[in-house]
Every structure is written in structure tokens, then in C-alpha cells.
Amino acid sequence: MKRVVITGAGTINALGHSVPETLEAMREGRCGIGELEFRDVERLAIRIGGQVRGFEAEGRFNRQQMSLYDRFTQFTLTAAKEAIEQSGLEFHGDLSAKAGVVLGNSGGGMQTLDENYRSVYEDGKNRVHPFVVPKLMNNAAAGHVSMQYNLKGPSFTVSTACASSNHAMAQAFQMVRSGMSPAMITGGSESMLCFGGVKAWEGLRVMSKDACRPFSANRNGMVQGEGAGIFVFEEYDHARARGAEILCEVIGFAMSSDAADIVMPSKQGAARAISGALQDARIAASEVGYINAHGTGTAANDKTECAAVADVFGPHADSLMISSTKSMHGHLIGGTGAVELLACIMALRDGVVAPTIGYEEPDPECNLDVVPNEAREAKVDVALSNAFAFGGLNAVLALRKV
Known part of the structure; x- marks a missing residue:
């Protein structure tokens, strides 16, 4: 089995248009959530988001x-450009033939859907643009990245709601680790912040009207965000041979299904994914210093996730740091795990743990060190990134400092 490292990272989200901007905002505990600005927003009950x-x-x-x-x-494409430029890779010859792209996305072209539903149903038009289907399909971004960078290897999109990016990155990791490809472009994106996208989420009654406060006793729901996080996963020896800068190492993953409920999370399913990632990475629970939580700010997720962490880590849970950056950039749905992986890289590489902002009241059911409100300097050698999705679909990645 090959070792897998990350040699490039790119992002655009509510906190910044690049990785340095985003990490600076995380270190400062800055909030990117604010009033939404788009057509007919006044018709919505929920009017905030990480836009x-x-x-x-x-x-x-x-x-x-x-x-x-x-x-x-x-x-x-914006995030991919940053990641690939940082990696220094150019895709031609054998590398082009074997390298591919695996991305996570949940809603696809929601902006395009919204605009064209309006055009047909509200404006009464009988025609739409001939490119509507290739524009809105979930795999459009993966296709365009492969074309832009001459990636001729395995390329596809994973759609597992809020775990899409973690599932996608796990697949890319597996391809590099197995020797199928020396390098893969991976991550995810989402842009659901339009009238139809927010209106649909309103119906679930899990949205906050004022702020995302993960793990805080007075939390009252999640807040949507948008953006992308893209990474270059590369085989370690391949990266070393060309003198590439290594951001961190990906050392394991696990996936599980709750097989219980379409929207309510399961402690057992989450715990299986977390413990499975430790087993796959061949590390002890005591080696983990930081967990980037799924941490949506809903009553159901936060207490279930904390219970799963407590079960897996036992006494070590008391010395773990666990934070949710959704409090700053919102919940990017299919793209969320990718943007959140940046917080893991920051913890491992820079020794800075991103905070859970908006934390106001301790919750006995979330009795862990959630790094409240202010970033923390700490030595972290191993980090986990959690993603738990509707459908009971869970994916956890394990990373190590290099």
C-alpha cells in the first residue's frame, strides 16, 4: 500500500477566496455568516447564510x-486552480492517463435549476437554454476539472448529502493508496443559496434564524453555506521525488451506514465510522489530538456526535479537542467536509486549532473540549474529520502531520 499525502489545497467560501484567507479567518474566529442577498429573499423565513x-x-x-x-x-474551478498551482503538478503523459478527479456534491446546479424553473413556471417561457442539463448535473464540476487539467483517469462525482466530500476524498485516497493513480484531484463544492434551495431546507425545520452555535446549550439549528474545497492527493514517493511541499498525510478512512432513519443520526453508526478510521489508519485512539466535528448546531447531531466520540475514545475523550468550523462558514452540505479539512491541515501543520464560535452555554450532553470561541495553539500529530449525512451515511478521514 502506498502512502498518500496532500500537496495542494484550494478553497473559496464565506471566510475567504483562498486557503490563506480562510485559515486567517479561522485563526481569528471570524464569522462569515450574514444576511443573504438574492432574489425574493424577503419571502423566506430563513434569511442568513454563509454566502x-x-x-x-x-x-x-x-x-x-x-x-x-x-x-x-x-x-x-476556482479552488482547483489554487490547489493544482500549489502542488506544482502538470498533467501529461502517464500522469495524465492515470490521474483523475473525484468530487463530492449534493445539490448539483441549484442556481441553474432555480433560474430555469422561474423561467418556465413564473415567466411562462416554453424554452430553456440547450446547456441547462450539462450545467446543472451533479458531475458537471468533475467533468470540467478533468477537461481543464487533462485528467484522463477515473473521474466521477459522489453524492451522499452532507458526507459527499468525505466520501469523495476517501475514494481518491483509496485510488492513490492502492497504486491505481499517482495523484488525484478531490474535494467538493456546493451552491444551494438561492430561493428554492433555502426554501426546501426551511421545510425541514432544522434551520437557525440568527446563528450557528454548535455544542452550545442554546443552539437552535444549522445555517447553510456555499463554496468549494479542492485538494491534490499524491503518492508520497512521487511527491518526494519531485521535491513537492507536503501539507500533511492522509492515513485512513472509514464509512458506515446507520441503516436506521433517513434524517435522525445514530450514535452507533457514527462510532463505527470513527473507530473504523482509527483501525484503517492503524493508530491508537490516544494518538488523536483534534477532531473536526460534523457539528451542525442541531440538537440531534451535536449530542449524538459527542456521545459517539465519548464511546470510541473513552477516558481520552476528555483530553481531545473537537471543534465545528460550521459556526464560521456555515454548512456547505456536499462541500462541507472539503472546506473543513482545511482546519485539520491547519492544526497539523501550523499547530493552530480552529474554534467553535458562537458558543454561549455548556451542554451536559456535549461535555467535551469544543475549543469555544477562540483558536488555540496546540501540538497536534493526528486529526480526524467527521461527516455524518442524511440517509445515515457516515465518512471519517484520518490525517497525520508530516
């Missing part, structure tokens, strides 16, 4: 590209 501000697609893409790129694809 990407100041992003001008017209300056990045030409007219032909704009006709093919939904906002989630634009985010993906």
Missing part, C-alpha cells in the same frame, strides 16, 4: 464558459 461575497465570475470565465458553469462549478 460567498465579492465573487465576480465574469472576470474569471468567458461567455462560453459562463453558459456551461453553474455557480458550484465556478467555485470548484
Whole structure:
């Protein structure tokens, strides 16, 4: 089995348009959640979100590209450019033939769907643009990344709701670890912050109207976000041979299914995924210093996740740091695990643990060190990233400092 390292990272989200901007915001405990700005927002009960501000697609893409790129694809390509440039990889010859892209996404082209439903049902038009289908399909971003960078190996999209990115990155990890590919582009993206996207989530009655406060006793729901996180996963010897900068090592993963309820999380399912990741990485629970939690800010998720962590880690749970950066950038649904992986990299590489902001009242059912409100300097050698999705689908990644 090959060792797998991360040699490039890119992002755009409510906290920043790049990795350095995002990590600076995480270190400062800055909140990127604010009032939503789009058509008909006044008709919504939920009017806050982690919206990407100041992003001008017209300056990045030409007219032909704009006709093919939904906002989630634009985010993906923006983040992919940063990640691949940092990695220094150029894809040609055998590397091009074997390298691919596995991305996570849940909603696909929601902006395109919203606009075209309006066009047909509200405006009464009988035609839509001929590129609507290739623009809104979930795998559009993966297709465009593969074309942009000459990636001719395995390329596809994973759609498992809020665990999509972690499932995608786990698949990419497995491909590099097994020797199938020397390098894979992976991560995820989402852009559901439009009238229809928010209205649909309103129906679940799990949304907060004021803030995301994971693990706090007075938490009252999740807050949606948007953006992308993209990474270059590369075989260790391949990276070393070309003198690449290594951000961290990916050492294990696990997936599980609750097989219980379509929306309510299961402590047992989450615990199986966490313990499975430790087993796959061949590490002891005591080696883990930080967990980036799924931490949605809902009553059901937070207490279930804390109970699962307590079960797996036992007495070591008291000395673990666990935080939810969703409190800052919102819940990116299919793209959330990818953006949150940046917090794990920051903890491992820079020795800075991102905080859970908005924390106001201790909850006896979330009695862990949730790094409240302020970032913390700490030596972290191993980190986990949790993702637990509707459908009872769980995916956990394990990473190590190099």
C-alpha cells in the first residue's frame, strides 16, 4: 500500500477566496455568516447564510464558459486552480492517463435549476437554454476539472448529502493508496443559496434564524453555506521525488451506514465510522489530538456526535479537542467536509486549532473540549474529520502531520 499525502489545497467560501484567507479567518474566529442577498429573499423565513461575497465570475470565465458553469462549478474551478498551482503538478503523459478527479456534491446546479424553473413556471417561457442539463448535473464540476487539467483517469462525482466530500476524498485516497493513480484531484463544492434551495431546507425545520452555535446549550439549528474545497492527493514517493511541499498525510478512512432513519443520526453508526478510521489508519485512539466535528448546531447531531466520540475514545475523550468550523462558514452540505479539512491541515501543520464560535452555554450532553470561541495553539500529530449525512451515511478521514 502506498502512502498518500496532500500537496495542494484550494478553497473559496464565506471566510475567504483562498486557503490563506480562510485559515486567517479561522485563526481569528471570524464569522462569515450574514444576511443573504438574492432574489425574493424577503419571502423566506430563513434569511442568513454563509454566502460567498465579492465573487465576480465574469472576470474569471468567458461567455462560453459562463453558459456551461453553474455557480458550484465556478467555485470548484476556482479552488482547483489554487490547489493544482500549489502542488506544482502538470498533467501529461502517464500522469495524465492515470490521474483523475473525484468530487463530492449534493445539490448539483441549484442556481441553474432555480433560474430555469422561474423561467418556465413564473415567466411562462416554453424554452430553456440547450446547456441547462450539462450545467446543472451533479458531475458537471468533475467533468470540467478533468477537461481543464487533462485528467484522463477515473473521474466521477459522489453524492451522499452532507458526507459527499468525505466520501469523495476517501475514494481518491483509496485510488492513490492502492497504486491505481499517482495523484488525484478531490474535494467538493456546493451552491444551494438561492430561493428554492433555502426554501426546501426551511421545510425541514432544522434551520437557525440568527446563528450557528454548535455544542452550545442554546443552539437552535444549522445555517447553510456555499463554496468549494479542492485538494491534490499524491503518492508520497512521487511527491518526494519531485521535491513537492507536503501539507500533511492522509492515513485512513472509514464509512458506515446507520441503516436506521433517513434524517435522525445514530450514535452507533457514527462510532463505527470513527473507530473504523482509527483501525484503517492503524493508530491508537490516544494518538488523536483534534477532531473536526460534523457539528451542525442541531440538537440531534451535536449530542449524538459527542456521545459517539465519548464511546470510541473513552477516558481520552476528555483530553481531545473537537471543534465545528460550521459556526464560521456555515454548512456547505456536499462541500462541507472539503472546506473543513482545511482546519485539520491547519492544526497539523501550523499547530493552530480552529474554534467553535458562537458558543454561549455548556451542554451536559456535549461535555467535551469544543475549543469555544477562540483558536488555540496546540501540538497536534493526528486529526480526524467527521461527516455524518442524511440517509445515515457516515465518512471519517484520518490525517497525520508530516
